[in-house]
Amino acid sequence: MEYTELINKRRSIRKYDLSKPVSEKVLSKVLEAARLAPSACNIQPVHLIVIRDKKVKEELKEAYSREWFFTAPVIIAGCVDIEAAWKRSYDNFNAAFVDLTIAFDHLILAAANEGLGTCWVCAFNPAVAEKILRVPSNIKVVALTPLGFPAGEPAVRIRKELKEMVHYEKF
């Protein structure tokens, strides 16, 4: 899909068609897009957990209980190594969440390009998710997304006007 069309078409999808499986070939294209994302100092601290197993999904309900989330055939957990990530010397700003966000956005746009739906989810209990997914203590689970073919059309999204977010010369 052409880039402008892609960013216009992507929507958060909260209803999936479980009867349409996501092939390994398509999944690997989506994961590859995340792999190619830039990261501070090229440290590449991002990890992705691909969840297809019904048992693991069932366990994850303790961290995020919304029914719609589990209508997707695949769930991806976006994780980042906060110890490995680049830190700015002036103020110790940690780039981990920025790196994760870029990689996850690549993944989400690549998914949309394949006709797949996703939805950034942060409103889960991270401590519970990290325990269930057995992530080491230096790794944070930052975002989850379902991945699957959408069932129906999502609601129209509203955005601020450009003039409300863009400033010229000074804020």
Ligand SMILES: Cc1cc2nc3c(=O)[nH]c(=O)nc-3n(C[C@H](O)[C@H](O)[C@H](O)COP(=O)(O)O)c2cc1C
């Ligand atoms: C950082 C972040 C966290 C989000 N967390 C959630 C969430 O926990 N649950 C949810 O249903 N949607 C979540 N969303 C999706 C937003 O609600 C959605 O992106 C926004 O309403 C705009 O709609 P659109 O994605 O269809 O353009 C999140 C999005 C972002 C970027």
